Amino acid sequence: MSKKYKNKICVYCGNESSKTADHVFAREFFLLTKRDNLPKVPSCLCCNGQKSQLEHYLSSLLPFGGQHQDAKTNLTEMVPKRLSRNQRLHEELNRNKSYSLLRDSSAQVVTSMVLPFDGEKLLTLFEYITKGLLWHHWQTLLSDEYFVQTLALTRAGEDFFQNKFLNLYSPNRVSVTLGGDTFRYIGAQGVDDPRISAWVFTVYNGVRLSESGTDLGETSTKIGALTGSKRLLEKLPLA
Numbered sequence: 001m002s003k004k005y006k007n008k009i010c011v012y013c014g015n016e017s018s019k020t021a022d023h024v025f026a027r028e029f030f031l032l033t034k035r036d037n038l039p040k041v042p043s044c045l046c047c048n049g050q051k052s053q054l055e056h057y058l059s060s061l062l063p064f065g066g067q068h069q070d071a072k073t074n075l076t077e078m079v080p081k082r083l084s085r086n087q088r089l090h091e092e093l094n095r096n097k098s099y100s101l102l103r104d105s106s107a108q109v110v111t112s113m114v115l116p117f118d119g120e121k122l123l124t125l126f127e128y129i130t131k132g133l134l135w136h137h138w139q140t141l142l143s144d145e146y147f148v149q150t151l152a153l154t155r156a157g158e159d160f161f162q163n164k165f166l167n168l169y170s171p172n173r174v175s176v177t178l179g180g181d182t183f184r185y186i187g188a189q190g191v192d193d194p195r196i197s198a199w200v201f202t203v204y205n206g207v208r209l210s211e212s213g214t215d216l217g218e219t220s221t222k223i224g225a226l227t228g229s230k231r232l233l234e235k236l237p238l239a
């Protein structure tokens with residue numbers, strides 16, 4: 001492994017010495033042919049292990065809701081193998097699946113399979129991803145006095161997020177698509193404090209995230225993330 005990732009500070013916990021290079025976006029989310037040049041960061045073994053637990057779960061689940069063609073390919077070619085190695089998750093999904101009516105991308109009402117989905121796991125994974133990208137793009141580490149807050153964005157929430165945070169002046173902005181649009185994100189870094197940042201992520205061109213699964217109303221398809229000092233968090237209108 002290159003020296004770039006070893007014996008550095010782990011970007012996720014900000015404490016331990018790194019032992020490995022972690023893919024910020026796990027390779028298993030991508031088709032085999034679309035895994036080149038994925039960002040990597042220094043990670044300790046503990047954070048790497050906790051993050052990969054989330055990745056195993058989510059790479060089995062998210063392709064079911066993805067609107068991107070690769071999500072469908074992933075679903076038919078890779079997910080069955082993954083689930084055959086994780087019998088417990090497979091049975092849990094089978095036991096709890098249901099069907100409900102949803103609107104598809106052309107606003108048609110369609111029957112859709114709804115799987116039980118632990119949204120907390122998704123938001124926690126994106127906390128890791130946000131920290132990873134702060135380091136990957138700007139070599140910024142968050143210390144204990146800083147937070148990462150992630151949330152599922154409705155359409156209105158996305159506009160609010162864009163206007164309130166991402167449109168603010170920032171010399172450091174990124175707009176990236178990875179693996180043929182498997183992941184897409186935009187990020188902007190604070191001017192006064194590099195540890196302040198805002199991000200919007202799109203997974204598989206929009207994954208339907210509906211925890212109730214029964215309403216025809218709005219579901220969120222994007223994830224927003226903010227980092228900043230804990231003092232700042234109390235003033236944010238997020239709760």
Ligand SMILES: [Zn+2]
Nearest residue numbers: 010013044047
């Ligand atoms: Zn760590």
